[in-house]
Amino acid sequence: MFLQVKNLTKHFGGLLALDNLNLTVSQGEIVGLIGPNGAGKTTFFNLLSGVYQPDEGEIIFLHQRIDRILAHRITALGVSRTFQNIRLFAQMTALENVMVGQHCRTRAEVKEALLRTSGFQKEENEIQGKAKELLDFVGLLSKGNELARNLPYGDQRRLEIARALATEPKLLLLDEPTAGMNPVEAKELMSLIKKIREQGVTVLLIEHQMEVVMNISERIIVLNYGEKIAEGKPEEIQQNSLVIDAYLGTE
Ligand SMILES: Nc1ncnc2c1ncn2[C@@H]1O[C@H](COP(=O)(O)OP(=O)(O)O)[C@@H](O)[C@H]1O
Numbered sequence: 555m556f557l558q559v560k561n562l563t564k565h566f567g568g569l570l571a572l573d574n575l576n577l578t579v580s581q582g583e584i585v586g587l588i589g590p591n592g593a594g595k596t597t598f599f600n601l602l603s604g605v606y607q608p609d610e611g612e613i614i615f616l617h618q619r620i621d622r623i624l625a626h627r628i629t630a631l632g633v634s635r636t637f638q639n640i641r642l643f644a645q646m647t648a649l650e651n652v653m654v655g656q657h658c659r660t661r662a663e664v665k666e667a668l669l670r671t672s673g674f675q676k677e678e679n680e681i682q683g684k685a686k687e688l689l690d691f692v693g694l695l696s697k698g699n700e701l702a703r704n705l706p707y708g709d710q711r712r713l714e715i716a717r718a719l720a721t722e723p724k725l726l727l728l729d730e731p732t733a734g735m736n737p738v739e740a741k742e743l744m745s746l747i748k749k750i751r752e753q754g755v756t757v758l759l760i761e762h763q764m765e766v767v768m769n770i771s772e773r774i775i776v777l778n779y780g781e782k783i784a785e786g787k788p789e790e791i792q793q794n795s796l797v798i799d800a801y802l803g804t805e
């Protein structure tokens with residue numbers, strides 16, 4: 555199994571943010587994760603990516619427990635993410651942001667970097683070349699020299715995806731990637747996610763725009779108050795009365 559989550563539980567004080575979650579993801583899938591605000595979706599990504607440790611349960615990625623190891627090691631194993639609230643290096647250029655993303659896959663030591671050895675320079679050139687490829691892949695090649703903070707919102711979201719891809723993930727976690735995008739940008743993002751999957755990356759997508767998540771996901775998992783209340787194909791989820799109640803109940 556590519557990803558297996560068993561009995562995953564996370565409290566914040568008296569609040570049960572994730573309650574005994576069980577799920578699996580197969581390699582190559584695009585899985586949508588939906589649920590009302592506060593359902594525990596981002597908490598799940600925080601556990602998967604090692605930002606938090608669970609109180610109970612296990613996360614097994616490619617036959618290895620990852621629920622007790624450090625975030626950078628999880629990244630090195632092939633799990634990468636974007637954030638609901640964009641987290642770019644605002645004062646760095648778009649290109650530099652993607653170059654930073656690659657550091658977990660590069661060899662040069664700090665000493666070599668300081669001494670600017672020829673080996674270091676060669677690696678630096680390779681990193682820059684690959685960063686440009688990734689910028690091109692997300693449609694931002696012409697904006698490589700702009701500061702991240704000066705980019706329009708939709709571009710910042712795509713830049714975050716490029717940076718996440720720079721770690722060469724096997725599993726990509728996208729937390730509301732269309733937030734703040736207009737419908738045209740959201741549509742372009744759907745094609746980008748499909749392109750990412752075609753490269754062999756498995757995608758877990760938290761998404762609040764129903765049109766996007768229903769269109770792109772092969773399977774959808776629904777959380778409500780930290781519990782999984784439904785799972786199935788988009789057309790099944792759309793007709794599921796528990797899901798409809800969960801959404802109507804919050805409006
Ligand atoms: N670091 C934290 N400290 C305290 N409470 C948190 C923390 N992170 C999330 N929560 C709470 O956990 C619940 C689930 O939050 P979250 O996972 O962000 O939901 P979602 O992403 O589905 O909107 C919410 O009630 C939220 O307030």
Ligand SMILES: [Mg+2]
Nearest residue numbers: 595596597638
């Ligand atoms: Mg969230």
